[in-house]
Amino acid sequence: MRTTALLLLALAAVTSAVTYHGYKVVSVTPRTTAEAQVLQKAVQLLQLQQWTHPHRLGVPVDVLVPPSLVYVFLSGLQAKHIPVQVKITDVQALIEEQVATRTPSTSLPRAFDHTQYHTLDEIYSILDGVEADYNSLVSSYTAATTYEGRPIRVLKVSSEESDTKPVIWIDCGIHAREWISSAVCQYILDQLTSGYGSNSDVTALLDTYDFHIMPVTNPDGYEFTWSDDRLWRKNRFPSGGALNCHGIDPNRNFDSDFGGPGTSDQPCSDIYHGTAAFSEKESQAVRDSVQALGSRVKIFFTLHAYSQLWMTPYGYTYDLPDNYDEQYRVSKVGVDALIAVHGTEFIYGNIADVIYMAAGGSTDWAYDAAGIQYAFALELRDQGSYGFLLPPEQIVPTGEETLAGIVAAINAV
Template sequence: MLGELAQLEADFPNLVSSYEIGTTYEGRTLKVIAVSSGQVANAPVIWLDCGIHAREWVSHATCMYVLDQLTSGYGSDDVVNALLAAYDFHVLPITNPDGYVHSWDADRLWRKNRVPYGACFGADVNRNFDSNFGGEGASDLACADTYHGPSAFSEVESAAIRDSLIALGSRVKAVFTLHSYSQYWMFPYGYTTDRPADYDELVYVASGGSVDYTYETLGITYSFAVELRDQGQYGFLLPADQIIPTAEEFFAGFYTAIQNFQ
């Protein structure tokens, strides 16, 4: 995957650039891929991150598909041309690289990062944001899959996303974070069933999540968590022949959502 990202930069030097936002506990780089046509100076930004939970492999693949569509389609595809005429796209395809590698090498269903906490390993990065931190849906137990970490933003991965979005500031129009599975399109709040103020414009309780933080603290109205295929037949072990259809479905919804931003 890293090789493919490097190749994108080489193949589309006038469209694609990258920047590093952090280094994980095991020494891996968190790299954001930026796609910009350069048509608009300081264009509004659509942020997309994938794989915050290591085992959700189809999310990584979907981020890669989005990057492929934005690059290969530019200049010839009307949808892509319209997107890049209005927005820059900043994509973090591998949000939790340590956990992702572990899910390949040792435990296919590993969810967290790989920071050691006593006799246990890892915090759930998507319970580590400062939005109702430590509340319902997150665990105080270090060995639990939903362990929230010792404090909000204790994890490099969550802090890197926070810092990147703060640095981009008012340019950020929308945030999408991709997960699997269940086929849900979710918006704030994850830690309560109360509707956000922007509900008319815009599932389970989970505290410390990224989209609640980006909506509530950073003020990004269009903050979405998208659960990709499937609805439980295969779960995290989605067959390879469903990767492209999953990515196509997301891209269609992604484009439609962006078209309707105000």
């Protein structure tokens, strides 16, 4: 009886907030520049939200379409003979289905559970439990406190007390709605902690490197995706504007061509860059933590979703970094190892060419300002069948392939 009541409360929390009943995710594949322009004009005119962006012809672009605009959007594209496909027929139904599969609990978990997505309180409770269970291996620190007062936590996994080994940095969940990102960070933490001493590969890895892992870089936004809007992207800082908007995109807030291409100065935009570089606690948390580690940081990974991409600098320019050939070589090794696990196809290359131009990102900052010679941004599963709503049964396979790719890249360096 109690389990049923908890499940109903969870469903009520979702349905009482922003809802997406009848919303569809439509995949459009422009084949010519003219078709791409038609799509862009339609998106702008109808004020639609793009889940992915056109980066080259022949690649599908996913667009979220409300029920009132489905007919006009689809009929307009079909009249121009532009290929379209409905990938998700009812976004809210998919959201509610995922909530319904959660196993309610009367207490916060203290151990990893990769069968479902977790609330922020659950994640932090799990991190507490891991730190207690593996106290000789794991310690934690607070990188910053958010606008709404939540800690941005980092777990350090190290086989030694001394801070002398090179460091692998991994952050997840800088965009709130990308739940699979934070789930994969938890999976990686689980494999590192449970595998040390029992798995020779993990043991060798931790005897060589320390790991600093930030599982939820944007806790205010992540909490908001559970309480109010499952598809929220930004943080929750009151950004103002005529509509009293909230939120700044933390991954447009770094000092890497701040305010450049792929950003917006409109507070209501999903890619609003904020008033100044590092104005936000989330970008400050990454910056301050990485800078405190100094030259020990050898590889920087930031995990996003979705599109199945492994990317290197730069995002703010089509120019390539001086060591691009080396970063490209390591990317290939990582992607080959990732694909070998489950056959999940990934594309690799520099951000601007592989996905789109985007200034103010953490990967470019890590390479340019922090001097980290290997800086990678990964877009995890999938390619739009579920998009930001990847089912929980894909957490483990996504974690397996991502970790395999990361370990191979580390070894290649």
